[in-house]
Amino acid sequence: MINEASFTSKEALRLVNDAVFDLILRAELMGLSLMGEAIKILQDDSIKTMCTDGRTIRVSSEWLSKNGLRGNVFDLLHEWLHCFGNHVARRGSRDPSLWNIACDIWVVKTASEILSRPNDAWDPPKDGVQPPKWAEGLSVEEIYDKLKSEQDQRKSSGLTSPGPLRSASQSSSSDPSSEIQSGKDFDYKSAEEATEQEEQDFVDQFTNELAQAQLIMEMSSGQSVEDRYGSKVSSRITEVLRGTVPWSRLLRGDLIDKLEKQHATWSPPRRKYYPLIPLPSYQSTKTRKLVLSIDVSASVGEKMMKAFISNTMPAALRADETIVITFDQVIREVVHTRRPKDILNQVKFLQGAHSYTDVRPVFDMIREINPSAVAILTDAYLSYPDDPYRDAIFVVPRGAGTPPWGKVYVMEESW
Numbered sequence: 001m002i003n004e005a006s007f008t009s010k011e012a013l014r015l016v017n018d019a020v021f022d023l024i025l026r027a028e029l030m031g032l033s034l035m036g037e038a039i040k041i042l043q044d045d046s047i048k049t050m051c052t053d054g055r056t057i058r059v060s061s062e063w064l065s066k067n068g069l070r071g072n073v074f075d076l077l078h079e080w081l082h083c084f085g086n087h088v089a090r091r092g093s094r095d096p097s098l099w100n101i102a103c104d105i106w107v108v109k110t111a112s113e114i115l116s117r118p119n120d121a122w123d124p125p126k127d128g129v130q131p132p133k134w135a136e137g138l139s140v141e142e143i144y145d146k147l148k149s150e151q152d153q154r155k156s157s158g159l160t161s162p163g164p165l166r167s168a169s170q171s172s173s174s175d176p177s178s179e180i181q182s183g184k185d186f187d188y189k190s191a192e193e194a195t196e197q198e199e200q201d202f203v204d205q206f207t208n209e210l211a212q213a214q215l216i217m218e219m220s221s222g223q224s225v226e227d228r229y230g231s232k233v234s235s236r237i238t239e240v241l242r243g244t245v246p247w248s249r250l251l252r253g254d255l256i257d258k259l260e261k262q263h264a265t266w267s268p269p270r271r272k273y274y275p276l277i278p279l280p281s282y283q284s285t286k287t288r289k290l291v292l293s294i295d296v297s298a299s300v301g302e303k304m305m306k307a308f309i310s311n312t313m314p315a316a317l318r319a320d321e322t323i324v325i326t327f328d329q330v331i332r333e334v335v336h337t338r339r340p341k342d343i344l345n346q347v348k349f350l351q352g353a354h355s356y357t358d359v360r361p362v363f364d365m366i367r368e369i370n371p372s373a374v375a376i377l378t379d380a381y382l383s384y385p386d387d388p389y390r391d392a393i394f395v396v397p398r399g400a401g402t403p404p405w406g407k408v409y410v411m412e413e414s415w
Helices: 010-026 028-034 061-084 096-115 140-156 188-193 196-221 225-229 231-241 247-260 302-316 340-345 360-369
Strands: 040-043 050-052 056-059 289-295 321-327 331-337 373-377 392-398 407-414
Touching (some): 010 040, 028 061, 028 196, 050 061, 056 061, 061 096, 096 231, 196 225, 225 231, 247 302, 247 392, 302 373, 331 340
Parallel strands (some): 040 056, 289 321
């Protein structure tokens, strides 16, 4: 939605309207979404170009005037893709500036693909981030890890002077075209000041409007989202539109049920738990082991961790033993405990360069442990084992990836 009251320049308002209408013609899904009420477009002459906090897009009137229609269309789509990807909130504990660059690499490449036609290629703006060849097919997190690794190598080599970062595969090249300019279009401060209710209202509104825009696009074009915009956009839409359930209540009941099915009982059901389950007797048929595994890469963070702890502790209290496993690209720590809450409250989320997040070693260990129940807190952007472990329960934030198997509970919280 263009917030006309925020525009003191009639010319800037006209230019924004022209860009949004042109985007509707070129990319209906994105243009129609910008015509909704969730994302607000505001004039802000305190900035030089455009920026977003994940819910609003702020534009400079001077930039609109000199950027031209094609440039404004590209830049509005660029900012919309940041909102669509939840990029500002997904930063976690990563370096803010470097994370912005990583997101820009993904967004610029995606925006160029969306707008390009066989006889009309949309190349990235020369004054912005230039996507390197090595980033093709990588997620934002993977791009960040490569950039962070390159940055750390430069620092360890004594190359600490500020300036553009070169791509990891071109770091020794003297070709200026291989440089990646700094991204500066994330308004982290505004994002941090948003209340939980504001965030939830935006997510609900954006999700509803995106679903409507998808329906209109498919009816008018006769094409699916994947046919029109490719697998990157269609898979993300699946993640955003995936319905939520009362995950916390169901997770508690599911874990407790898995633990207590292996025990004889003569006790009546406890109605405070869902689903309704009987309490175990003292005569157990198997040692009840609960595995709680935490993805400690920067994508998860403290907010999701607190919710995960509060909703797994009822099951942990019933387990004979809880095994806490933390991991990113490798297993970081394994703790066998009867007091998992103390251990979980001390988990530190990692910063720095990690080439990928790999859950395969975790499942190798889980198969050896043979637990009664398994719950994994993650953003689900993982390397998974080929052999499915279908009893796994994944707890993911809204808008996260989709595990290929197992049961998935989606938090109300986003990154």
